[in-house]
Amino acid sequence: MSRRSEEKLAERADRLAEEEALRDLAAGGSGLVGLDGFGGQAVGRKPAKKSEKAQAARSDAKRGGKQKAPAKPRELYVPARGWQGAGGGRVGYMDPPTMWRATTVQACGMWPFAAGSGSPMTGVPLGQHLSTGATVCGDPLNWFTRARYISNPSLFMLGMPGLGKSTLINRMLIGLAATGVVPLVLGDLKPDYADTVRALGGQVISIGRGRGGINVLDPGAMGEAAAKIGGEAGEVLKAEAHGRVLNMVAALITIVRGRTMDDHEQSVLSAVLHHLRERTPPGRTVLLPDVLRVLTEGPDRVRAVTLDRGDDARYRDAVDPLHRSLLGILDGPLGDTFASETSTRIDANAPAVCIDISGIGEADTQLTAAAMLAAWSDGLGTVAASHALADAGLAPRRWFFTVLDELWRPLRAASGIVDRIDALTRLNRSLGLGDAKITHTLKDAEALGTDADRAKARGFVERAGMVVCAGLPKTEMEDLGKVVGLSRREIELVSSWSSPPGWGVRGEDEEPPGRGRFLIKVGGRPGIPIKVAITDAERELHNTNTRWTTNEAAIERAVARTAQEVARLSQDGPLPLALPGDPASLALSADPGFPAGEAPVRGWTA
Numbered sequence: 001m002s003r004r005s006e007e008k009l010a011e012r013a014d015r016l017a018e019e020e021a022l023r024d025l026a027a028g029g030s031g032l033v034g035l036d037g038f039g040g041q042a043v044g045r046k047p048a049k050k051s052e053k054a055q056a057a058r059s060d061a062k063r064g065g066k067q068k069a070p071a072k073p074r075e076l077y078v079p080a081r082g083w084q085g086a087g088g089g090r091v092g093y094m095d096p097p098t099m100w101r102a103t104t105v106q107a108c109g110m111w112p113f114a115a116g117s118g119s120p121m122t123g124v125p126l127g128q129h130l131s132t133g134a135t136v137c138g139d140p141l142n143w144f145t146r147a148r149y150i151s152n153p154s155l156f157m158l159g160m161p162g163l164g165k166s167t168l169i170n171r172m173l174i175g176l177a178a179t180g181v182v183p184l185v186l187g188d189l190k191p192d193y194a195d196t197v198r199a200l201g202g203q204v205i206s207i208g209r210g211r212g213g214i215n216v217l218d219p220g221a222m223g224e225a226a227a228k229i230g231g232e233a234g235e236v237l238k239a240e241a242h243g244r245v246l247n248m249v250a251a252l253i254t255i256v257r258g259r260t261m262d263d264h265e266q267s268v269l270s271a272v273l274h275h276l277r278e279r280t281p282p283g284r285t286v287l288l289p290d291v292l293r294v295l296t297e298g299p300d301r302v303r304a305v306t307l308d309r310g311d312d313a314r315y316r317d318a319v320d321p322l323h324r325s326l327l328g329i330l331d332g333p334l335g336d337t338f339a340s341e342t343s344t345r346i347d348a349n350a351p352a353v354c355i356d357i358s359g360i361g362e363a364d365t366q367l368t369a370a371a372m373l374a375a376w377s378d379g380l381g382t383v384a385a386s387h388a389l390a391d392a393g394l395a396p397r398r399w400f401f402t403v404l405d406e407l408w409r410p411l412r413a414a415s416g417i418v419d420r421i422d423a424l425t426r427l428n429r430s431l432g433l434g435d436a437k438i439t440h441t442l443k444d445a446e447a448l449g450t451d452a453d454r455a456k457a458r459g460f461v462e463r464a465g466m467v468v469c470a471g472l473p474k475t476e477m478e479d480l481g482k483v484v485g486l487s488r489r490e491i492e493l494v495s496s497w498s499s500p501p502g503w504g505v506r507g508e509d510e511e512p513p514g515r516g517r518f519l520i521k522v523g524g525r526p527g528i529p530i531k532v533a534i535t536d537a538e539r540e541l542h543n544t545n546t547r548w549t550t551n552e553a554a555i556e557r558a559v560a561r562t563a564q565e566v567a568r569l570s571q572d573g574p575l576p577l578a579l580p581g582d583p584a585s586l587a588l589s590a591d592p593g594f595p596a597g598e599a600p601v602r603g604w605t606a
Contacts, residue, residue, distance in 0.1 A: 014081065099133065119134040119528065120138050120528070121137050122146050122149075123137045123139040124174075126138055126518075126530055129530060130529040131529065138520065138528075139155075139434070140153040140401070140465055141181060141399060143466065149522055150466060154434065154464045155437070155464060155466040156461050158442065158468075158469055158476075159468075159470025160470065160473075163498075163514050163517075164532060165470050166190075166405060167534060168518060170192070170196055170538065172436070173401065173403065176401050177351060177352055181398075181400065182352060182399070184379045185353070185402075186355055186403070187371065187375045187376065188354050189368070189406045191358040193354050194356050194358075195541045197353065199541055201351050202351050202352025202354065203346070203354070204354045206357075207359075207375065208371070211343075212344060213341075213343050214338060214374040215340065215341055216248045216249055216252065216374055217245055217285065217291070218245075218342050219381070221346065222237055222238075226238045240384065242273060246269060248377045249269060249288075253326070255366050255370050256366070267305045268322055271302045271304070272302055274301065276290055287339065287341070288338065289339065292323065292326055295319050295322065298315055298319075333366055334370050337370070348382050357371045380433070383400045383431055387432055400431075402435040403435075403436050404437045406439070407439040408444035411448060411457060418456045437460055437464070442483075443476070458483065461483050466521070468519070469518065470497065470518055471496075471499075472494055473498055474491065474495040477494050487526070493519065494519050497514025516532045516534075517531050
């Protein structure tokens, strides 16, 4: 029975009880009528009729005039929720009791029931089910390995800005780190996750002009693992590292050109990289200027793939476009970041890693896209190296969870960039790697230049094991329903979460109705609506609006110093009233006891 039906039955029982009490009082009864806990009338003494009372009086007189016992004072029945009508004080709704949650070990005596709810309980605790209030747990890795709910350990999240997308991913990141999974935030743009990674004891690497750089030709952890493993397995890992470096350089050229490389240019670039690997002494890494030097020299191995047939002019015609693009990287907006040695390598043994690229300007789309791709390539190479060492018995097996936030920014950087993202993230299942991709709407994919790129970007959603939706407009939800299969009720529910707060809302504690609410979709199953409530520790570590908050500590220090100064000056006599610009106020503001920007204000204040 629904809550509304129970309330109607309770109200009906109250009315019947009130009517019975009034009739009893009118008949001369005591008016004692009650309700039990289920809305029915309580069992009580039935009031005596008038004829029965007269007959009892005559019997008493015959027995010697026995005196009547004093009548009990009449008590009027008061319903549990008050009388109906004006002035009755009727309560229309009873607040539910406070809910407390604990583990079965802590609350086994208070809640001894062994049966669970219908919500999934495997993985990181995410929040409460909006309909049942039950706890909902889940994350891509546990739902793939333990629960077997999904066939691909990946998550794709969509939602309007400011509704808590990165907060939910931050919850998964913390929960998975507690189980030994290594979170990898490959390209933190705001940053949203750097403080959390530091709190977990992880490694934070800053990338940007004047902050740090990445050498895209450095095999990194894969090269070190290949040298440590040796033999045939080491050679296989070297070949994989070569292919990853080749793809990364091709991605940089794609960003600079605005279009993909030609096939023969990739062959030339591969031959140059092989030539450099063979002739570079151990302990020295190859840099992009070395590639330009080899193209200028034109060794036989490189000339062979250009089909120059001994003609120097044919060789120059074949390599000059590639040469110009590489010069554009070195002398253009990407040179300071990718032309030198890697500033800080990823520590494969760190409990968490965050590559912070928030120092790159919003308008610098080329450098942002290049830095994100380089971070992803380096991070996924570290994952591959870790598994290769585990396969060889040289290191323990570790699982990884990558976060690819603000996916729309690299997608829009250049035509064909979606191919590079697809190549870097398609084989996560075989790598022991779970990933979460975050963007705002499916229209981020529709904004790509070609039909092929748009189809590949939509494939990110189709291949995802979990699709999580925050508040989205109704038209967007209808388009998403064609991909993941949403019911009309689910579309209306998620659309309602995109509404803003009311005009009369004031105060920092108020928030949009959809903040913290998500719908989890897995295949054709019905969606799971949840409400996420973050803890104080999470709120301190994950504040995406830091530029819109005041420095309360600095304000408190300034107020304390002002109070001390006022107390000191008041000992010399009453303080004169000073207006803004008055010499007395200017002299006080110039007091050397107050740091610049924190001087007290005397007299009038705005």
